[in-house]
Amino acid sequence: METTRTTDLLNELSTDDSNIHFKSYITSHADDMSCDNLQDYFNLYFKDHPELLTADVIKRSNLDRGYAYQILNGRKPHPGKYKLVLLALCAGMNLKEIQRALTISGNAVLYPKFPQDAALIVCINQNCTSAFEVMNFFAENNLDFPE
Template sequence: MRTSTASFAITYEEIIAEKHLNRAEIIRHSLIDRTYAYQILSGIRLPGRDKVLALGISAGLSLKEIQRLLEYSELGILYPKSARDAILIYGIEHHFDVMKINELLEAHQQLCIP
């Protein structure tokens, strides 16, 4: 059973508060619709895997932190033997933003995030 919407929102909020990050900036860089992103961050909606990835990447979280969020949300961690996940891992480890990772995904004919 997946964690509640409030649990994800609380966990994510704790991480960004600890890092002194700005919600509005994260949302802008995530490429997620602003209203939808605020619903996720306020606990109204439960994000899917790509939304968690976009929010983690746009907040500059490490691969370990993003994996923890995915695991906590019961969405499946990034698996390096999956072509798409390997590209995502590479992008995260090289501190690429969502747009740059999407360019890599497109170049390898993989689905983009959000």
């Protein structure tokens, strides 16, 4: 998700006429505003990536279909950390985007001092796009995937 840099937004609000143009500012930067729930966050992500099919992302994540749809439609606003990471990774999110999704969901971000989290960070940075690839990486490195 390409967003405008925060410093650029602050500069825009720091102009003398920012009070006059506030409504147009809000309208023109609607996509840059923070999402406060996973449903909106994923909706924006899928909007920016029209080539992604939700069913394909869920299939690659190897999550229970019902559970994944509950995350995406907002009925599961606080999913398990590692299930959310798998879903976001299979959607092609980068590390920054996944960390943001974790924060929105109330989960701890991936922490490089935890071996499983470090392994997931490597998988994300290597652009793994399926649970199969992630599980193989874990197996190759004698790690159990966290529940």
